[in-house]
Amino acid sequence: EAGVAQSPRYKIIEKRQSVAFWCNPISGHATLYWYQQILGQGPKLLIQFQNNGVVDDSQLPKDRFSAERLKGVDSTLKIQPAKLEDSAVYLCASSPRGGNMNTEAFFGQGTRLTVV
Amino acid sequence: AQRVTQPEKLLSVFKGAPVELKCNYSYSGSPELFWYVQYSRQRLQLLLRHISRESIKGFTADLNKGETSFHLKKPFAQEEDSAMYYCALRGIAGGTSYGKLTFGQGTILTVHP
Numbered sequence: 001e002a003g004v005a006q007s008p009r010y011k012i013i014e015k016r017q018s019v020a021f022w023c024n025p026i027s028g029h030a031t032l033y034w035y036q037q038i039l040g041q042g043p044k045l046l047i048q049f050q051n052n053g054v055v056d057d058s059q060l061p062k063d064r065f066s067a068e069r070l071k072g073v074d075s076t077l078k079i080q081p082a083k084l085e086d087s088a089v090y091l092c093a094s095s096p097r098g099g100n101m102n103t104e105a106f107f108g109q110g111t112r113l114t115v116v
Numbered sequence: 117a118q119r120v121t122q123p124e125k126l127l128s129v130f131k132g133a134p135v136e137l138k139c140n141y142s143y144s145g146s147p148e149l150f151w152y153v154q155y156s157r158q159r160l161q162l163l164l165r166h167i168s169r170e171s172i173k174g175f176t177a178d179l180n181k182g183e184t185s186f187h188l189k190k191p192f193a194q195e196e197d198s199a200m201y202y203c204a205l206r207g208i209a210g211g212t213s214y215g216k217l218t219f220g221q222g223t224i225l226t227v228h229p
Contacts, residue, residue, distance in 0.1 A: 003159075033217060042122075042202055042219040043160070056216050091160065093217075104150075105217055107160040 002026065004108035006092050012114045018080040021111045025073070025094030031055075032069055033105060034077050035091040043091055049075065082115045089113070118143040120205050120220035128226045129193050137188040137223045139177075139203030149179055149186040150204040152219070160202070163188075173197070193227045200224050 005024040013019050025032050030051050035043035046065065047057040051072035060067070064083070069075040079086055089112050093105040119142045129135050141147065149166040164172045166179040166186060177188045186203060203220040 031215065035219075040125075042120075042221040045216060045218065048216060050215070093160075104162045104165070109159050 004092055004094055004106050006090075006108035006111055008111055009109060010112050010114075012116060013082055015084055015115050016081040018078065019082055019113060020079075021077045021090050021092075021113075023075045023077070023092030023108060025075070025092070026106055029094035029096050029106075030072070031095045031103075031105075032075050033091075033093040033095075034067055034075070035093065037089045037091055037110070039088070046077070079113075082113075084115050087113055087115045118147070118205055118207055118216065118218050120203050120218055122201075122203055122220035122223050124223050125221065126224050126226070128228065130228050131195055132192050135190050135193045135197070135225065135227075137201050137203075137225065139186045139188065139220060141184050141186065141203070141205050143184075143205060143207060145207060146181075148206040149177070150206070151175070151177055151186075151188050152202040152204055154200045154202070156199070163201070193225075195227045195229055198225055198227045 007022050011019055032049040034046045036046050037043045046060045047067045048055040049069045052069045065079055067077045089110040091107055091110045093107045095103045095105045121140045123138050151163040152160050153163040154160045164170055175188055175190045177186050179186050200222050202222045204217055206217045
């Protein structure tokens with residue numbers, strides 16, 4: 001089966017600019033995750049969707065970050081305006097179902113964002 | 117709240133030596149535990165999960181609820197095992213973190229020839 005697709009792979013922007021990332025999960029996967037991975041750290045969950053509803057966004061900086069998952073399929077993550085500390089790899093992952101099912105999360109290649 | 121701790125950022129061993137990557141967790145309930153691996157220039161992928169009790173590429177991990185640990189072990193390390201390893205926890209419905217998948221900081225394993 002096709003994997004999780006993310007675009008772009010790389011992005012360089014100036015601080016205070018806006019940026020958007022796109023994710024296409026594996027077909028049929030109900031759960032979609034966005035993670036932020038700063039160099040030298042583990043992935044930090046930003047937001048988790050179950051179909052098109054938000055399950056957890058407790059660590060999403062809502063003053064500048066937003067995410068949506070229209071029709072429960074593709075998702076976009078936006079940063080507006082970007083700060084230097086947003087430089088990181090943004091990972092998208094999907095799994096067949098969340099909650100109490102022992103299901104694997106499949107990851108995309110990630111988008112490396114550099115804010116200068 | 118759920119938390120995963122991997123105390124070692126770096127671990128170096130020689131080929132053929134045993135290796136153990138430590139993982140401790142905190143969660144108010146019965147979690148699901150996973151080990152993910154990221155090889156150079158590849159995407160993050162699942163290595164093994166506690167419920168399967170399987171051995172993948174010679175690696176095993178046992179969930180110790182008393183010590184809240186899920187250490188990853190391999191009796192004889194190979195050079196191709198060199199990678200970044202992440203321990204991850206997912207809360208189960210009924211706890212306070214329904215379905216949330218939390219990762220540790222990761223351990224870079226280097227296996228020398």
